[in-house]
Amino acid sequence: MELFTEGDPIADTKAPTGPVEKRWETRRFEAKLVNPANRRKMTVIVVGTGLAGGSAAATLAEQGYHVKSYCYQDSPRRAHSIAAQGGINAAKNYRNDGDSVHRLFYDTVKGGDFRSRESNVHRLAEVSVNIIDQCVAQGVPFAREYGGLLDTRSFGGAQVQRTFYARGQTGQQLLLGAYQALERQIGLGNVEMNARHEMLELVIVDGKARGIVVRDLVTGEISTEMADAVVLASGGYGNVFYLSTNAKGCNVTATWRAHRKGAYFANPCYTQIHPTCIPVSGDHQSKLTLMSESLRNDGRVWVPKTKGDDRNPRDIPEDERDYYLERIYPSFGNLVPRDIASRAAKNVCDEGRGVGPTKLGVYLDFADAIDRLGRKAIEAKYGNLFEMYERITGEDPYEVPMRIYPAVHYTMGGLWVDYDLQSSIPGLFVIGEANFSDHGANRLGASALMQGLADGYFVLPTTIANYLASGGLEKVDASHPAAVEARTDVEDRIQRLLAVNGDRTVDSFHRELGQIMWEHCGMERSEAGLRKAIDEIRALREQFWQRVKVSGTGEELNQSLEKAGRVADFFELAELMCIDALHREESCGGHFRAEHQTPDGEAQRDDDRFAYVAAWEFTATGEPSVLHKEDLKFEYVHPTQRSYK
Amino acid sequence: MNLTLRIWRQKGPEDKGRMVTYPVDDVSPDMSFLEMLDVLNERLILAGEDPVAFDHDCREGICGMCGLMINGDAHGPQRGTTACQLHMRQFTDGETIDIEPWRASAFPVIKDLVVNRGAFDKIIAAGGYITAPTGSAPEAHSTPVAKANADAAFESAACIGCGACVAACPNGSGMLFTAAKLTQLSLLPQGQPERYTRVIGMVDAHDEAGFGGCTNAGECTPACPKGIPLNTIGRLNRDYLAATTKGAGNTPGA
Numbered sequence: 001m002e003l004f005t006e007g008d009p010i011a012d013t014k015a016p017t018g019p020v021e022k023r024w025e026t027r028r029f030e031a032k033l034v035n036p037a038n039r040r041k042m043t044v045i046v047v048g049t050g051l052a053g054g055s056a057a058a059t060l061a062e063q064g065y066h067v068k069s070y071c072y073q074d075s076p077r078r079a080h081s082i083a084a085q086g087g088i089n090a091a092k093n094y095r096n097d098g099d100s101v102h103r104l105f106y107d108t109v110k111g112g113d114f115r116s117r118e119s120n121v122h123r124l125a126e127v128s129v130n131i132i133d134q135c136v137a138q139g140v141p142f143a144r145e146y147g148g149l150l151d152t153r154s155f156g157g158a159q160v161q162r163t164f165y166a167r168g169q170t171g172q173q174l175l176l177g178a179y180q181a182l183e184r185q186i187g188l189g190n191v192e193m194n195a196r197h198e199m200l201e202l203v204i205v206d207g208k209a210r211g212i213v214v215r216d217l218v219t220g221e222i223s224t225e226m227a228d229a230v231v232l233a234s235g236g237y238g239n240v241f242y243l244s245t246n247a248k249g250c251n252v253t254a255t256w257r258a259h260r261k262g263a264y265f266a267n268p269c270y271t272q273i274h275p276t277c278i279p280v281s282g283d284h285q286s287k288l289t290l291m292s293e294s295l296r297n298d299g300r301v302w303v304p305k306t307k308g309d310d311r312n313p314r315d316i317p318e319d320e321r322d323y324y325l326e327r328i329y330p331s332f333g334n335l336v337p338r339d340i341a342s343r344a345a346k347n348v349c350d351e352g353r354g355v356g357p358t359k360l361g362v363y364l365d366f367a368d369a370i371d372r373l374g375r376k377a378i379e380a381k382y383g384n385l386f387e388m389y390e391r392i393t394g395e396d397p398y399e400v401p402m403r404i405y406p407a408v409h410y411t412m413g414g415l416w417v418d419y420d421l422q423s424s425i426p427g428l429f430v431i432g433e434a435n436f437s438d439h440g441a442n443r444l445g446a447s448a449l450m451q452g453l454a455d456g457y458f459v460l461p462t463t464i465a466n467y468l469a470s471g472g473l474e475k476v477d478a479s480h481p482a483a484v485e486a487r488t489d490v491e492d493r494i495q496r497l498l499a500v501n502g503d504r505t506v507d508s509f510h511r512e513l514g515q516i517m518w519e520h521c522g523m524e525r526s527e528a529g530l531r532k533a534i535d536e537i538r539a540l541r542e543q544f545w546q547r548v549k550v551s552g553t554g555e556e557l558n559q560s561l562e563k564a565g566r567v568a569d570f571f572e573l574a575e576l577m578c579i580d581a582l583h584r585e586e587s588c589g590g591h592f593r594a595e596h597q598t599p600d601g602e603a604q605r606d607d608d609r610f611a612y613v614a615a616w617e618f619t620a621t622g623e624p625s626v627l628h629k630e631d632l633k634f635e636y637v638h639p640t641q642r643s644y645k
Numbered sequence: 646m647n648l649t650l651r652i653w654r655q656k657g658p659e660d661k662g663r664m665v666t667y668p669v670d671d672v673s674p675d676m677s678f679l680e681m682l683d684v685l686n687e688r689l690i691l692a693g694e695d696p697v698a699f700d701h702d703c704r705e706g707i708c709g710m711c712g713l714m715i716n717g718d719a720h721g722p723q724r725g726t727t728a729c730q731l732h733m734r735q736f737t738d739g740e741t742i743d744i745e746p747w748r749a750s751a752f753p754v755i756k757d758l759v760v761n762r763g764a765f766d767k768i769i770a771a772g773g774y775i776t777a778p779t780g781s782a783p784e785a786h787s788t789p790v791a792k793a794n795a796d797a798a799f800e801s802a803a804c805i806g807c808g809a810c811v812a813a814c815p816n817g818s819g820m821l822f823t824a825a826k827l828t829q830l831s832l833l834p835q836g837q838p839e840r841y842t843r844v845i846g847m848v849d850a851h852d853e854a855g856f857g858g859c860t861n862a863g864e865c866t867p868a869c870p871k872g873i874p875l876n877t878i879g880r881l882n883r884d885y886l887a888a889t890t891k892g893a894g895n896t897p898g899a
Contacts, residue, residue, distance in 0.1 A: 059779040074700060075766050077806055078708040094786065130782070137782035139775045139833050141799040148789025166799060172707055173802060180774035187770035195763070218755055247702040281675040286683055287704045388706070391726060394675070394734050457779045505690050507683070551690045556657070557698055557756045560690060 002624050003534070003579050010615060010630035015119035015419035020636055021101070024123040027419065031462055032469035039064035042468055043227040045212055047199045047254050049076030051171070051449060052432025053233030054178035055456030061185035063461060068225055069182070069191050070214060072198045072249055072562075077179040080235060080247040081452060084171025085292045087155055087163035088449040090128040095152060099160040101125045107158060108447060109637040111337070112412075112440020113589035113605065115267070115613070118636055119419055120437050127458045128450050132164055134457055138177040142166050156293060156445025157335050163446045168292055168384060174449055178456070198562065199254045200493075201486045202230065202261045202428065205476050209258075209428035211483060213490045217562060220555040222494075224478035224487050228468055229427045231460065232258060236411035236433040238271065240570045240577065241522070242514025244408035245277060245290045251566035252573050255415050255434050260572075263423040264615035264628060266416035266436035268573065269581035272443055272590045273523050274409035275341035278392055279361040288407035289392060291364075291385055293445055296334045296341070298369035298378065299402065301325050303362050307352040313363055313401050324348055332644040339442055339590050339603075340644060342406035346523045347601075349405075356403045365401035406523060410448060412439045412590065413580075416615040416630075420463035421455060424615070427473075429464055431455035436613070441589025494554045497564045502547035506563045509544050513537065513567070513574055521578050526594040530582040534575060538622070541571040576616060576625060583627070586610045598641075607639050646672040646733060649741040650685065652697055655754050662754070664743070674734035678721065679704060679711065681733055682744075698757040706730040706870065709805030712812065713758055714745040719809035719868040727807065727870045747808050749817035751855040762808050764854035765822060772846030773826040775835050794832045801828040803871040813868035816857030821865040823851050824877035831884060841894030844884040 016026040034042065042065050046057040049071040057069040071079060091104040104125035109116060132150070136142065142164050143151040155163035166173040185191040196217040203211035203224065211226035234254035238244035259265045276291045302323045304316055324344055326333045336344075345362045348354065355361050370378050375398060379386070386397045393403070414436040421429050421437070432452040439447065476483070520526075520533035544567070552558040587596045587603035588610070596604045613630040647670045655662030669685050676684070679701050686696035702710040706727040713728045715721035721731045736742065744758065752760040790798075802825070810821035827844055830836035836843075852858075859878055866875045887893040 055779070062778040073702055073708070073710060074762060075806065077766070077769075078702055078710050080703060080708070083703045083705055083707050092785070130780075133782040133785045134777070134779060136785040136788075137775065137777035137835055139798075139830050139835050141795055141802050141829060141833070143799075144790055144792050144795040146792050148791050148795075149786055166802075169707070169803065172805075173799075176802065180769060181777070181779075183766060183770040184774045184776065186766075193766075195766075245705075247708060248704060249702050282673055284673060284676045284680045284684060286677070286680050289705050387725075388730070391723070391730055392677075392732065394732070461779070503691070505687050507687060549690060551693070552695055557759065559698055560696060 004583065004624045004627050007617060007626040007628050010628050013117065013418045013630060015117070020118055020122045023119050024126055028462055031466035034465050034469045036064050040066065042066065043068060044229050044231060044464065045070070045225060045227040046231045046233060047212065048079065048233035048235060048432070048434070049179070049182065050079035050081035050233060050235060050432060051175055051178060051452030052434070052456040053231070054079065054175065054182050055453050056231055056233060056431060056460050057191055058178060058181035058185050059457055059461045060464070061190035067185070067191045068194065068227065070194045070197045070199055072196065072217060074195055076182055076193060076195060077176060079175060080250055081175045081449070082172045083247065084449055085168045085290065086294065087153065087165035087170045087446040088131065088174065089155070089162050089444070089446045090132045090164060090450065091125055091162060092129055092132060094150065095161045097160045099162050103160065104128060104162065106637050108438070108444060109440070110642070111442060111444040113442050113642060114440065114607065114611065114634060114639040115270070115588055115632065116438055116440030117632060118634060123459065124438050124451060124454050127454045130458060131450065131453045135174055135177050138181060140166065140173045140177040157332065157337055158444070171449060174453065178453070199234070200257065200490045200565065202258045203483045203486045204261055204425065205480055205482045206474070208426045208473070210476055211478070213486050215490070218557050220553070220558065222487060222490055224483045226476055226478055226483065228473050229429065229464055231429045231431060231464070232415065232434050233431045233456065234434050236414065237573055238408045238411050240513070240574050241408045241517045242510050243280065243285060243288050243518070245274060245288050248287060251569070253566050253569045255430070256569040256573055258415060258423065258425065258428060260618050261425065262618070263425050263428055264416035264617055265413070265576060266613050266615045267413040267441070267580065268577040268616070269521065269584060269591050270412035270441050270589060271408060272338060272410040272412060273342040273406045275338055275345060275406045276364065276404045277407035278389065279356055279403050279405040280358060281393070289388070290407070290409065291389060291402070291404060293338070295364060295382060295385060298381070299334065299364040299366050300368060301334050301362055301364055303348045303353040303355060313355070322348070322353070329644050336644045337442070338445070339592070343523050343592060345406055361403040361405045363401035364404045366397060367401070370398065410443055412436065412441060412443055416613070420466065421460055422463065422467065427467065429460055431460050441591055493565070494561065497548070497550050497561060497568070498554060500545065500548050500550070502549045504547045504549060506548060506550065506560060506567050509540065509548060510563070510567045510570070512540060513570060516540070517574055517577070521581050524592050524594055525581045527582060530578045533578045537571060537574050537578065544568065544571060572621060579625065580614055580616065584610055584614065603642070605639070605641070611639070646674060646736070646738040648672055648736065648739070651741060651743045653745045654697070654757055657756055658753060672733050674732070676733045677704065677729060678715070678731040678733065679729050698759045700759050701729055704729040707805060709807040712747050712807050712809060714747065714812060716743050719747070719812045720870055724867065725870055725872055747812035749811045749856070751817060751819065752808060752811060762806070764856065765806050765808065765819065767854055768819065768823055768847050768850045769826065771850035772839065772843035773830070775830060776839060777835070788834050790833060798829045798832040801825045801873060801877055804873050805871055807870065809868045809870060810865035810873070811856065813864040814857065815862050815864065816860060818859045819851050819854070819856035820859035820878050820881065821869065821873055821875070823847050824881035825873045827884065828877040828880050831880065840884060841888035844881065844888050848881070848885055
């Protein structure tokens with residue numbers, strides 16, 4: 001059977017034409033407005049309360065819409081944006097070091113390996129400066145200099161210092177800013193907050209997104225919530241790999257349910273693997289912890305030159321060590337971009353030169369930096385990270401080199417959206433990591449926070465108004481046949497999961513799925529591996545529906561049931577990711593195909609064949625998806641080969 | 646390691662609840678505390694028993710969702726560490742470990758170790774913000790902030806809202822949580838216009854939610870995984886006094 005079929009290309013992304021720096025202004029002017037008196041009568045559902053969802057819900061409520069907000073956590077403040085460490089980019093050029101909106105735009109398009117839309121990325125760079133103003137006004141305690149002005153640093157290999165930060169907790173502080181704005185609107189009665197609720201289905205009436213079916217995770221009650229528009233801000237799908245830096249609850253269910261109802265899923269194979277995470281310590285491992293990328297500013301990455309060298313790292317003399325990043329990439333050294341550092345670590349481990357009990361690790365050594373700068377200086381810079389490392393591993397990184405290994409961190413793919421952040425289903429908007437739009441095949445450090453807040457504070461509130469003002473929305477309630485059907489589907493699915501009553505836990509399936517994905521759809525993919533993975537995923541999915549054991553009932557707090565529903569959706573997504581990775585016969589950004597590399601082992605793009613967004617349309621479970629191509633045009637940033645040598 | 650766990654089991658809000666003993670074997674010292682509970686739960690599920698419900702999400706000490714009383718200590722024996730970051734090497738082979746939910750009247754138990762901390766959100770909704778609707782912000786550099794104030798504001802802003810302070814307090818008070826947010830916002834120039842209405846709103850919401858009063862027992866700061874300082878409560882009291890007795894914020898020029 002064919003793995004997929006090809007459908008019509010996507011002709012129009014609704015981006016205005018004209019000079020790139022005028023397009024967002026044009027869109028804002030052309031967008032229809034909703035009269036303030038009418039906004040009260042309109043309801044918008046926002047699923048997820050991270051940077052994108054929290055900022056969108058707060059802003060829409062400030063504008064006067066009635067907002068219903070949902071999150072699976074016990075409070076909107078806990079969304080996983082909170083864990084972002086490094087910082088947020090903005091083209092403020094406070095350093096006078098040559099930064100500008102155009103440079104941020106250029107760096108982001110190039111960093112995305114020429115697989116993102118110029119119009120979107122330029123808009124992102126434009127509103128980046130407004131984000132910083134907004135957050136400062138909310139009381140976000142950014143790092144400051146002695147003169148009282150905001151401090152910035154260079155991040156992820158950028159040559160300008162455009163990254164604003166709040167120690168190693170930038171995501172936390174930005175999220176709390178959005179959360180507080182949201183709580184203010186909750187207190188004013190403009191937002192109806194539903195914590196511990198999970199969206200399990202999308203309701204479509206007359207071709208438009210008009211509601212969702214949610215499960216109250218405390219009581220198990222299923223309800224149907226209707227609205228004039230639905231916004232998904234439910235984050236990324238990195239947990240398809242089981243082990244990732246995502247929070248345990250992060251899942252694809254909201255976006256996957258929408259995909260099954262007709263929303264295209266774009267570039268699912270674009271995943272970002274972060275090079276500096278604490279290695280796996282055993283089979284019990286439940287998640288992976290990121291160590292900030294900033295460590296590579298002073299740490300040197302190495303492995304022994306000889307295979308199987310088990311000596312204590314301090315006993316391995318200098319000339320028997322391979323500082324492989326410095327050797328292969330002399331001009332960028334330890335600061336090469338994430339995808340390159342990750343793959344290099346994998347290569348040395350594949351050669352049998354990995355370190356630590358599992359041999360899946362490389363050293364990140366601070367001995368030279370401590371000699372040069374003194375222990376105190378290193379403590380001041382990285383003290384909290386070193387403590388965290390010691391807490392998890394029981395090893396003191398001042399004395400022995402850290403061990404690190406790459407881990408899944410972020411997913412650039414997501415639901416396809418047009419310039420207005422509207423999916424292929426009218427009335428369904430998708431923002432933040434949940435959409436695919438701005439990072440192309442690789443996201444730059446400190447750009448996820450920027451995109452989440454750009455979408456939520458500034459872009460969506462403008463574009464959704466245009467949709468709502470366009471009218472044509474009949475009044476519907478939960479008794480509409482389409483809503484009743486969606487609800488029945490949810491109830492049936494829960495009963496099906498509970499009825500299997502097999503002999504394997506949900507986690508054991510999830511772990512096995514994750515291993516397949518990591519092995520074949522991780523840092524390096526090949527045709528043979530991906531084909532094998534597709535077969536294995538299908539077989540395992542069948543097993544899941546025959547052998548999974550979910551305890552308890554649907555009418556109570558049941559964490560085993562919650563996980564089962566999420567893993568069931570991950571199975572379907574995993575297959576699509578592999579098909580997407582298989583069809584993209586090139587290497588670009590986070591997608592590295594073994595068959596497509598330059599003679600010296602670097603990613604080989606194929607712009608003639610693959611300079612497009614792959615937007616997949618769902619047909620039926622196990623049936624071939626339909627590929628719709630959106631061609632990418634580069635008028636301002638001309639594709640070049642990325643080189644860091 | 647082989648351990649004996651004594652875990653609080655409670656089917657729902659109406660159930661009386663009780664401690665139940667579970668032996669667990671082959672615990673690796675490299676496991677996190679929650680991974681050890683995962684292992685127990687896998688076993689319970691396969692045995693057809695109800696797994697232990699507990700809250701958790703990021704498992705890297707920042708989301709604030711986990712919270713367990715471990716041998717009577719909020720988040721367990723290691724200071725500055727959330728339960729999810731606590732590792733089993735902190736315990737010894739053969740040990741018996743008591744695991745209970747946060748216990749406070751403002752945090753009712755939902756099931757087993759899961760409690761409802763919605764009262765914290767209500768305190769924030771009652772004033773724990775700066776009113777700055779999107780789009781209204783002035784240029785970020787128009788108001789410099791002294792570094793010492795910015796740093797101290799950050800220190801208080803590091804609160805993760807886990808509720809350990811409440812669980813550790815003999816009065817079940819949420820004062821450290823409330824004071825942390827008040828301190829952050831009152832140290833910043835942007836927070837001044839609402840400074841005194843904020844303190845009254847938040848303290849009233851705190852009391853209405855059923856938290857106890859602060860009697861300076863000082864148990865909260867040592868239990869706090871982020872080390873929020875106790876002197877934030879002094880700041881809260883000072884602002885509260887100014888707001889209630891002197892009418893600060895309502896009198897022009899005062």
